[in-house]
Amino acid sequence: MAQSKSNQRITISEINEWTGSWELIDGTPYNMTPAPTPLHQRIVGELFFMLRTHFGRNGCSVYVAPFDVQLDPADDYTIVQPDLSVFCNDNQVGEKRAKGAPELIVEVLSRSTALKDRNNKYNLYERTGVKEYWLVDPTNETIEVYGLSEGSYQKRQVFGHVDTLSSFVFPELAIELDEIFSD
16 A cells, blocks of 8 residues: 655645555555555455345445545544445445445455554544444455444454354344455
């Protein structure tokens, strides 16, 4: 994941003029162009199917990257493309992007994104009020679930490939992880 070497803070309107796929975190651009692996795509696809099946009955919408999310509508220096995002307020989703924190964000780790997902995005999602954040580790076949409480991620649970994932925000949501991590 290439980061721009510029010391200048970039705005969303400036990055919209660039070619390729970009994220912007606090004015620092990150190139999203490297293609994800087949394993990454399979896991994202399986999770999308399961989340879409669940939330399709419950009035929420699931979006898959590349889909721009401006977590704070007043922040012109940050826009991300989570692997998956769940919005339960249709008013947040506009013609070009979503504005505001979704209820749930899922990021699938890779060698090129793990550090950013575990640090920059974790702090960003916590700061902007994303209620639940899942970090999927394909190598170790685990999903870490973080729940927001009193403005910070205070709840954490790790689920392995033989576990049933349960959500802090959506207690009726249960995902059999052997279906996600099976070959």
